[in-house]
Amino acid sequence: MGKTFWKDIYRSITTSKGRFSSILLLMMLGSFAFIGLKVSAPNMQRTAQNYLAHHHVMDITVFNSWGLDKHDQTVLESLKGSQVEFSYFVDTTPQQNSKSYRLYSNTKTISTFDLVKGRLPLNKSEIALSFQERKKYAIGDKINFKQDKNKLFSNTGPLTIVGFVNSTEIWSKTNLGSSQTGDGDLDSYGVLDKTAFHSPVYTMARVTFKDLRLINPFSISYKEKVAKYQEKVSRKLNIHNKIRYTKTKKESLRKIDEEEKSLLKAQKQINRLDNDSLAMPLSQRQAIQMKIKQDRLSLLKRTKELLKLRHNTQIMESPQIIVYNRTTFPGGQGYNTFDSSTNSTSKISNLFPIILYLVAALVTLTTMTRFVEEERTNAGILKALGYSDRQVIFKFIIYGFIAGTLGTTLGIIGGHYLLPRIISDIISKDLTIPNTQYHLFLNYSLLAFVFSLLSIVLPVFVITRRELKEKAAFLLLPKPPAKGSKIALEYINWIWKKLSFTQKVTARNIFRYKQRMIMTIFGVAGSVALLFSGLGIQSSLKQTVNEHFGRIMPYDILLTYNTNASPPKILELLSKDSKIDKYQPIHLENLDESIPGQINKQSISLFITDKKQLLPFIYLQEATTNKSLHLNNKGIIISKKLAQFYHVNTGDFIHLSHSQTLPSRKLKITGVVNANVGHYIFMTKQYYRTIFKKEAKDNAFLVKLTKHKIANNLAEKLLEINGVESLTQNALQLASVEAVVRSLDGSMTILVVVSLLLAIVILYNLTNINLAERKRELSTIKVLGFYNEEVTLYIYRETIILSTIGVILGTISGTYLHRQMMLLIGSDQILFGEKVSPTTFIIPISVVVIILISLGFIVNHQLKKLNMLDALKSVD
Known part of the structure; x- marks a missing residue:
């Protein structure tokens, strides 16, 4: 192969820059989305895994409401292949304000604190605060804390701030979990020396296991093993717990x-x-x-x-x-957000980029097929000059290989270092973990090159080999047109006769170029489906949050109190405070149930009332019909996600353990209701009495405020009342869920942009192919006296019709793709709905219309420059 051969290849590239660029862009977009989504989660999880390993973060944490005595300590220390460290913590408030702080005793080996500035405390008069407090305090400042309820914290005198730290267990900067002090929401934390606490029993124990050190902490394998350890530890400690209680x-x-x-x-x-x-x-x-x-x-x-x-x-x-494990640990909302977001991204990467790649590959196949047909004469010349079939095939393979490899390489670079950085910044924005370390994933890179070869090189080889079976003399002649045949519409005479000449030509041309017709429909359908699913996910995420906290459970505060304490003071405050609109007493229980098929125990809230409904605090809306449901004495109403976990529906039964000391109970389901965040069971007091053989005394209040906002002052007053155990504000739960939604929403924005670019490239590419294929035909049309606008519509009308069909099919397939992706990104406690806003339908259609109009002007401009003499040239 001499210079002439390589010059011919170079000329093929320079004379078809549009085609070459289209192939390059298609492969770049495909590999960019594929690599970017595939490596984002592993990069972030690997960085987090190194962070967790460096600080020896606990695998499980053990709490005992009576404290961990010597026997508990012996049991935990006897666990094979484990390391245990006992410590203290208290919830308290500074004397200067009512903010809630959690003060931990310093750790030596497990869950060590990440020191950002200064040093850790060395005696009971020193403290290191959360790094988020660095703007309020400086090293050397003094801070005083009030005595905690259990009087574990011995030093109420001034504490000297000696450093700032990040907890390796509490990752969120904004949502640190609930607290027993202040307004019920944990505001910050600090680290003290162990000598600052005095108690005969420890308040918590952190445990790590050797066999879990090298396992990805966000994998199913890790979670399954941790769940087994949780069950084992709980079972062992509860044996002693019963003896301790009786004694x-x-x-x-x-x-x-x-x-x-x-x-x-x-x-x-x-x-x-x-x-x-x-x-x-x-x-x-x-x-x-x-x-x-x-x-x-x-x-x-x-x-x-x-x-x-x-x-x-x-x-x-x-x-x-x-x-607890790392996800359920008090204050573990940040870890949970990270885990949920990275795993959702990983699941999306198994579907979204694959479909995008398939669409890009199909359009690339059409492009390369047309290229081979255009170069038919040149292939004949090369063959006539003595070049072998292998050498001629090599020319086309080199063309496709260069375009595909350049595009794939650019996509791999962007996919490794641009898209993961954007996704990481979105997910980690409100977290304290270190910046993500980016790695090169050779396996995914090689896979992207393989996809490129399969999309370009293999089809080119097959098509060119088929063409070269003919002799050089036949290749030098244009390919004879296909044998004329009637289209299906021509057999329906009463329709065909009513069509105008232009309409008949359009109908025939659509079916004449079957490959282009199929690729246009599928190309547009694929782009619209990807756009619809991306926009649909964003819409569904927002509607899920608004629906749950705005319509299904619009209460503002859930307050629990000890049944042994009388609630007159609570009632007095609730009835007199002007911020409170309505309130209702209920019996509330929180259960941790093991459900077959689920790795972790599921936290279930039982709402027991003597009323038929919980309006206006909770709306019991049937999951499929959206009709209002009423409680009765014949069974329970459960939330949709819980019903899915149990694989049950109305009329079925579930077994509920309810107590570690009592056998499970069989409950009949009388309804399944919508509830997007958490698991819920609703029942009447009479049904509770029938099933559990005991009374359900009111121990909680559902509170609705006059204005839906965080009521810190009211929450502080309520928590100060003796007997009040906990207070949860819905606004704070909303903030926690919104953190997950924001991270997913940001990731989907990127995918929407990629899908939009794909739609532009596909329509531009297919329009160019159509023009190139029919240049001689269009020249003839112009010679016959058609005006420029008529010539444009003559060819562009087909594109509009095929794109319309593609939009319809894309919307239908996009609905299915959206549904599948919504199933993938949910978590144990969150059920994302499938409802989408009207804009989800309007935007993809509008995008295609705008692209078609823009391309229409380009086509019209190109056709104005079309040389009519081309129609008079001999084809021989």
Whole structure:
């Protein structure tokens, strides 16, 4: 192969810049989306995994509501292949304001704090605050905290700030979870030396396992193993927990019995003294009678206290063992957002870019097929000059290889270092984890090159080989037209006769170029489907949030209190505060249930009421018909996501454990309702009594405010009332869900832009092919006297019709693709809906219309320059 051969290849590229650029862009867009989405999640997860490993972040964390005693510590330390570290934490507020802080004792080996500035505390008079506090405080400043309720925190004096840290367990900058102080929302945290705490029992234990160190912490394999460890640890600790509960209760009752005996003995002594005083002188007797009266009042007071103490001991709840993982850990919302977002991105990468690549490959195939047909004469000349079939084929392969390789290379570079950076910035915007480290993934890069070869080189080889079977003399002649045949419409005479000449020509031309027709329809359909699914996901994400917090569960505050404490003070505040619109008492229980087929235990909220509905706090809306449902005494109503997990529907039954000490109960489902965030079960008090054989006493209030906003002052007042256990503001839950939605929404914006570019390239490419294929035909039309606009419409009318068909098919297939992708991106606790706004339909159609109009002007301009003499040239 000499210079002439390579010059011919170079000339082929320079004389068809539009075609070459189109192939390059198609392969670039395909590989850019494919590589970018495929490597984004692994890059972020690998960076996070290194961060977690560097700080030895716990695999599980163990809490005991009574504290971890020596036996609990022994059980945890005996776990094979594990490392355990015990520590303290308290929720409190500074004396200067009512912000809620969580103060941790410093760790030595597990979940070490990421020191950003300064140093860690060395004694009980020092503290390191969250890095987010650096704008409010400086190193050397003093801060005072109030005594916590359990008095674990011993130093209420001034603490010197010696550093700023990031917790390796709490990743979110904006949503740190709930708190027992302040307004119920954790505002910040700090680290103290262990000597700042005094307690005979630890409040938490962090545990790591050796066999989990090298496993991707965001993989299903890791989560399955952690879930098994959670179950194992919980089971072991609960065995001792029952003994501890029985022993503590028995010991408390024994002490009460002993004190009651002492009181009875004291009562006898008082009675004896009272009898003896009768024989005493009057003055002495009066003094003794006064003392007897005071002693009897003291005995009566203490007797009442003992009766109350006995009652409270009798109904005392057993200590609760809670084993958290990194996702469910208090304050783990940031980790959960990261986990959910990266896994959703990973799932999208298995579908979206593949379809995009297929569409790009189909259009590229059409482009290369047309290129081979255009170069038919040149191929004949090369063959006549003595070049072998292999060498001629090599020319076309080189053309496609250069275009495809350049495009794929650019796509791989952008996919490795541009798209992942954008996605990472979106997901990690509100997180404290380090900047993502980017790696080269050779496996995906090689796969992209393979796709390119399959899309360009292989089809070119097959088509060129088929063409070169003819002799050089035949190749030097134009390819004879296909044998004329009637189209299906011609057989329907009553329609065909009514068509004008232009309409008949258009109909024939559409079916005459079948390959171009199919590629135009599928190219437009593919672009519209990708655009629709991307825009649809964005729309569905926003509607999911608005629907759940605005319509399904529009209450503002969920307040829980201890049933042993009377709620008059709570009722008084709720009835008098002007910010409160309405409130309703309910019985609330939170369960952690193991559901077959699910890795993690699912947190389920039980709402029990004596009313038929929970309006206007919660709307029970049937999941399929959207009709309003009412509670009855025949069964329960459950949320849609929970029904999907159990694989049940109305009329079926589910088994609920409800208690670790009692057998599971069988509950009948009377309805399935919409609920996008969390799992819920609703039932009447009578049905609860029938199933669980006990009363459901009110222990919570649903509160609706006059204005939907965060009510910090009201929340602080409520939490200060004795007996109030927790307070959850819906606005804060909304912020948590919106963090997940923002990250997914940002990623989809990128994919929408890529889909838009693909639509432009496809329509431009197919329009150019159409013009090139029919240049001689269009010249003839102009010679026959057609005006420029008529010639433009003569050819462009077909593109408009085919694009319209493509838009219709694209919208239908886009609806299906959107539905499949919505199923992929959901999480355990979030069910993203499938509803889309009207703009989701309007935008893809508008985009195609705008592209067609723009290309129409370009086509019209090109046809004006068309040389009519081309129609008079001999084809021989």
